Amino acid sequence: MPIVKLKDKTQHFQFDEAIKMLRTNVEFAGENVQAVCITSCLPNEGKSSIVARLAESMAQAGKKVVLIDADLRKSVLLGRYIVEGAELKGLSHFLTGQGTISECLCQTDYPTLQMIFSGPDVPNPAELLGGKRFTALIEALRKNYDYVLIDTPPLGSVIDAAIVSRQCDGVALVIASGEVSYKFAQQVKAQLEMSDCKIIGVIMNKVNMESGKGYYGKYYGKYYGRD
Ligand SMILES: Nc1ncnc2c1ncn2[C@@H]1O[C@H](COP(=O)(O)OP(=O)(O)O)[C@@H](O)[C@H]1O
Numbered sequence: 001m002p003i004v005k006l007k008d009k010t011q012h013f014q015f016d017e018a019i020k021m022l023r024t025n026v027e028f029a030g031e032n033v034q035a036v037c038i039t040s041c042l043p044n045e046g047k048s049s050i051v052a053r054l055a056e057s058m059a060q061a062g063k064k065v066v067l068i069d070a071d072l073r074k075s076v077l078l079g080r081y082i083v084e085g086a087e088l089k090g091l092s093h094f095l096t097g098q099g100t101i102s103e104c105l106c107q108t109d110y111p112t113l114q115m116i117f118s119g120p121d122v123p124n125p126a127e128l129l130g131g132k133r134f135t136a137l138i139e140a141l142r143k144n145y146d147y148v149l150i151d152t153p154p155l156g157s158v159i160d161a162a163i164v165s166r167q168c169d170g171v172a173l174v175i176a177s178g179e180v181s182y183k184f185a186q187q188v189k190a191q192l193e194m195s196d197c198k199i200i201g202v203i204m205n206k207v208n209m210e211s212g213k214g215y216y217g218k219y220y221g222k223y224y225g226r227d
């Protein structure tokens with residue numbers, strides 16, 4: 001199995017605290033919330049960063065976690081890791097019948113955290129994610145992990161996240177502060193509700209805590225439970 005290491009391990013206190021809060025909220029969402037996907041309205045709202053930190057945080061708390069990069073259109077997760085060892089296969093290999101689940105899994109620095117990267121580009125991501133092999137993958141992973149976390153593309157651009165959410169018990173919506181109109185957020189929420197997956201929360205990202213501070217002064221995520 002290939003081994004992957006995160007390139008940038010910079011930690012920020014406020015961000016870490018917000019991630020811990022998010023982890024606790026996912027854990028308290030109930031025992032039947034095991035497969036969770038994360039999406040947003042627009043690109044660059046922070047989905048991939050947040051879901052990767054959430055996965056690490058869960059692993060640090062002793063949970064067995066698999067993180068899947070289901071953004072088959074603009075994958076960034078792989079670029080944030082250094083890969084060592086065996087040949088790397090990804091989700092698109094599995095979905096097109098070119099790899100087994102175990103061939104697609106990578107081991108991270110955290111003993112209980114494994115990852116599946118997106119793999120090479122495919123012409124029909126939505127179709128593949130809506131197919132039988134994706135359903136079978138999630139079913140199989142559920143048996144082996146406490147949590148299956150899935151990164152997706154923005155739902156305001158493509159339908160993939162709604163398709164993925166059908167296989168999940170919960171979906172979390174990342175909203176970058178000041179970047180998304182209320183109306184747009186409502187439209188995306190309505191789209192998720194149509195896929196019949198519980199919205200377990202909204203994560204407000206890039207909240208400007210104190211103006212006048214540098215880049216990382218903005219590093220903050222806040223979690224609001226839905227109920
Ligand atoms: N809270 C934040 N404050 C400042 N920059 C952030 C924050 N969250 C994410 N970013 C940065 O924004 C960019 C996009 O984040 P990413 O997680 O790739 O978004 P997405 O997956 O939604 O497209 C990255 O460069 C990331 O480092």
Ligand SMILES: [Mg+2]
Pocket residue numbers: 047048049071076151152
């Ligand atoms: Mg992303």
